[in-house]
Each structure stands twice: as C-alpha cells, then as structure tokens.
Amino acid sequence: MKIAVVGKGGAGKTTTAAVLARTLARTGQPVVALDCDTNPNLGLSLGVGMDATEALLSLRDGVGDGVEHARSWDDIVARFGVDAPGRRPPRHGLQDRGPRFRLPVMRGLPEQLLGLDIAEDTTVVADFEAGIGTLTRLGETKVDAVVVVTDPTVKSLEVASRAARLAEEHTAGPIVIVANRVLDEADRDTVERTLSGRTVLVIPEDDAIPAADRADTAPLDASPDSPAVRALTGLAPLLAGS
Amino acid sequence: MVVAIANKALDSGDAEQLARFSGLRVVGLVPRDPALAAAERAGVPLLDLSPASPAVEAVGSLLGALTKEAP
Known part of the structure; x- marks a missing residue:
C-alpha cells in the first residue's frame, strides 16, 4: 500500500507521516517511510536522531543512482534505509517491552520510487514535498491513499483543497483530510466547510508537538498520551477502514 | 552576509538553539504570537489586523538589526 502525505509547508505533514508510519509499524506489518522533501526531517519526527537524519540528506544523489543500478525496491531500501526506533506494544499488559520492529526511513523522489514493484504487504508512507508540485509530477503513478x-x-x-482534487487523479482509494492545530469549534467548522464532503480527522492544537520538535524527539516517544498524538494515531485505522 | 532570524520563538533559548545548530549569528527574534494565528485564519495581513502585535514590532525592528550587521 502506498500512502502519499501532502499539504502546504508547515501544516504538519512530517509529524503526521511519522506518527502514521510508526502506528502502522506497531501492528507488525512491513512499513517504509519515504522522505521526499529536499530539506528532509522526517527522520527527526520518527526518532532516528539528528545525525542519522543528516546522513539521509547526503543520500539523495545515491538514491537517484540506486534507481538506475539497483535490482529492486527491496534492494534500494536495504542500501539506503535507516532504521527508525520503536517496539510493538507488549501483549497482555506485560511490563516487558515488546519486540523491536524494522521501520526503515529513506530519501527519494516519489515519481522515481513509487512506480517500482513494491511487495503487496509493504506499506510505504511517503512524506511529499510541500505544496502540490509532486502530485502534478506523479504522471501515471498511482497511490493507494492520500492524506491531505x-x-x-x-x-x-486553499492548498489542501487543490491537493484533494488533484489526489483524485492519482488514487482510487481513500483521501483523508488531517486538520491540525484546531483550536475550537470555529476552526473545525472552517475546515469542514472548506472541504465539505471529505473525510476529516481533527487534531487539536497541542504544545506537546512543538516541544517534541524542540527536543529532536519523536512526538510518539516524547508525548504518546498528548491530545494531538492520540488523535493522530486514529489515522491508520481510518485509512484501513475507508 | 548570512544571518539568522529566530521565528515563532518562545524564549531566548530558542535563539540560542538556532545559533548552535546553524552556526549563524542570530540578529533577531520574532516571538510566537497568537495575533498571527488569528490573521492567518482570517486570511488578512497581520500588519492590517494587528499592527501593534509583538510579531509585527519584532519584524519592524529587523531592519535596524540588519543595517547594523551589514558590512
């Protein structure tokens, strides 16, 4: 399953993509997080830390070469992916920490990589570059869901409205709007009125998110029970159930 | 000349962090300002909606700071 995460810069795409990727990975399914931004920081929101995220930056050209020379998607992930941290929740309320899962994060261009043959059971969460440029360059490449x-x-x-319309050309699957930083009912009404008829997931304004960003930690690690993170963990089931 | 401005800053600690990470001299600090959130929601320039808000005042003082820095 290929999930594109799109929207205006600063809207909270990367935080949303990171919480989504780690929520999905916790279920045990193979997940790859793809950072499509020229200024990548998905690694930080996933919790791989500053050094590994900086290392991903230098891989952009390498991934480009890799597409030409590598045999497969799996090969590219093995060569260029950096593992994000995380464990599955322990079962039956045991105190032990659950088993580690693999969640590689890598950089690359969706128009190059998402057209490759990717195993059916793998979910790719692609954090697109800000704006709608990448959607317009996807060409014939299809994705299975779009998160705006x-x-x-x-x-x-305004960007979200355009992105949602463009998304219809690239997916036959669900298009879900994530409305971040919602302060009150007026905010909620504004979003629902502007994007009427769409599925909207409302995420409340929450100081835990900028606090996690300031500390270079994944919101899911720093504040798993904060209102925004709890609301964002509702995105994965919404995509699966749509 | 390349210098940095700390935007959406909560306190001087944010400016210090920016200086540490970027290696740049931080010549201005624009505070996080609820008036900006209101202007963005209304779709109007902050300068029109709240000309005396802390963010507007901070941006207004940048010119002086930049002029002082310029070689």
Whole structure:
C-alpha cells in the first residue's frame, strides 16, 4: 500500500507521516517511510536522531543512482534505509517491552520510487514535498491513499483543497483530510466547510508537538498520551477502514 | 552576509538553539504570537489586523538589526 502525505509547508505533514508510519509499524506489518522533501526531517519526527537524519540528506544523489543500478525496491531500501526506533506494544499488559520492529526511513523522489514493484504487504508512507508540485509530477503513478494535511488557515486550506482534487487523479482509494492545530469549534467548522464532503480527522492544537520538535524527539516517544498524538494515531485505522 | 532570524520563538533559548545548530549569528527574534494565528485564519495581513502585535514590532525592528550587521 502506498500512502502519499501532502499539504502546504508547515501544516504538519512530517509529524503526521511519522506518527502514521510508526502506528502502522506497531501492528507488525512491513512499513517504509519515504522522505521526499529536499530539506528532509522526517527522520527527526520518527526518532532516528539528528545525525542519522543528516546522513539521509547526503543520500539523495545515491538514491537517484540506486534507481538506475539497483535490482529492486527491496534492494534500494536495504542500501539506503535507516532504521527508525520503536517496539510493538507488549501483549497482555506485560511490563516487558515488546519486540523491536524494522521501520526503515529513506530519501527519494516519489515519481522515481513509487512506480517500482513494491511487495503487496509493504506499506510505504511517503512524506511529499510541500505544496502540490509532486502530485502534478506523479504522471501515471498511482497511490493507494492520500492524506491531505492542513491547518485552519486560509492559505493552508486553499492548498489542501487543490491537493484533494488533484489526489483524485492519482488514487482510487481513500483521501483523508488531517486538520491540525484546531483550536475550537470555529476552526473545525472552517475546515469542514472548506472541504465539505471529505473525510476529516481533527487534531487539536497541542504544545506537546512543538516541544517534541524542540527536543529532536519523536512526538510518539516524547508525548504518546498528548491530545494531538492520540488523535493522530486514529489515522491508520481510518485509512484501513475507508 | 548570512544571518539568522529566530521565528515563532518562545524564549531566548530558542535563539540560542538556532545559533548552535546553524552556526549563524542570530540578529533577531520574532516571538510566537497568537495575533498571527488569528490573521492567518482570517486570511488578512497581520500588519492590517494587528499592527501593534509583538510579531509585527519584532519584524519592524529587523531592519535596524540588519543595517547594523551589514558590512
């Protein structure tokens, strides 16, 4: 399953993509997080730390070469992926920490990589570059779901509206709007009115997110029970159930 | 000349962190300002909605800071 995460810069795409990828990985299915930004920081939101995220930056050209020379998607992930941390939750309320899972994060261009033959059971969470440029360059490449991230500002909602319309050309699957930084009912109404008829997941404004960003930690690790993180963990089931 | 401005800053610690990570001299600090959130939601320039807000004042003082830094 290929999931594209799109939206205006600063809307919360990377935080959303990271929480989604780790939530999915916890279920035990293979997940690869793909950072499509020219200025990558998905690694930070996944919790791989500053050094590994910086290392991903230098891999952009390498991934480009890899597409030409590598035999397969698996080969590219093995060569360029950096493992994000995380464990499955322990069963039956045991105190022991659950088993580690593999969640490789790597950089690359979706128009190059998402057209490759990717195993059916693998979920790719692709954090697209800000704006709608990548969606317009996808060509014939299809994805299985699109997450459009917005906040309740006029500019962000305008990008989200365009992105949602464009997304229809690239997926036959669900298109879910994630409305970040919702302060009150007025914000919620604004989003739902602007994107009426769409499935909207409302995420409340939450200081835990900028606090995690300041500390270079994954929100899911720093504040798993904060209102925004709890709400974001509802995205995976929403995509599966749509 | 390349210098940095700390935007959405909560306190001087944010400016120090920016300086540490970027290696740049931080010549200005624009605070996180609820007036900006209101202007963005209304789709109007902050300068029109809240001309005396802390963020507007901070940006207004940048010119002086930049002029001082310029070689």
